[in-house]
Amino acid sequence: MQEVFVGQEDEIPEGGRKVVVAGGIEIGVFRVDGQLQAWRNECPHQGGPVCQGKMMKGVEERLDADRRSLGIHYKEGSLHVVCPWHGYEFDLRTGRHAGLDRIRLAAHKVTVRQGAVFVSVNA
Numbered sequence: 001m002q003e004v005f006v007g008q009e010d011e012i013p014e015g016g017r018k019v020v021v022a023g024g025i026e027i028g029v030f031r032v033d034g035q036l037q038a039w040r041n042e043c044p045h046q047g048g049p050v051c052q053g054k055m056m057k058g059v060e061e062r063l064d065a066d067r068r069s070l071g072i073h074y075k076e077g078s079l080h081v082v083c084p085w086h087g088y089e090f091d092l093r094t095g096r097h098a099g100l101d102r103i104r105l106a107a108h109k110v111t112v113r114q115g116a117v118f119v120s121v122n123a
């Protein structure tokens with residue numbers, strides 16, 4: 001494992017991202033809930049540039065006590081990215097697909113030292 005410098009911490013505001021090439025791998029670094037998360041920019045579906053997709057709140061259907069739909073709503077506090085190729089949607093906190101838990105983005109460890117951001121990649 002090797003740490004690669006990818007930029008300064010203040011380059012990525014809350015809800016923002018920076019897509020970099022580190023160790024020959026494209027990685028998206030996102031800030032969610034104040035934390036930096038790094039995901040490989042390679043969709044587990046067919047390899048699309050998932051980290052460059054639209055970011056939006058997750059969507060959920062609310063049900064009443066009788067399980068009747070109350071409509072579709074944005075899930076407060078959530079942040080997802082939508083792959084631009086075929087629309088697979090991933091939770092940026094966990095890397096999990098919005099509907100299929102077994103499909104996940106590949107994670108990279110993020111380290112911040114004195115405002116400098118590093119991601120870990122296989123050497």
Ligand code: FES
Nearest residue numbers: 043045046048083
């Ligand atoms: S490659 Fe991402 S949804 Fe198909």
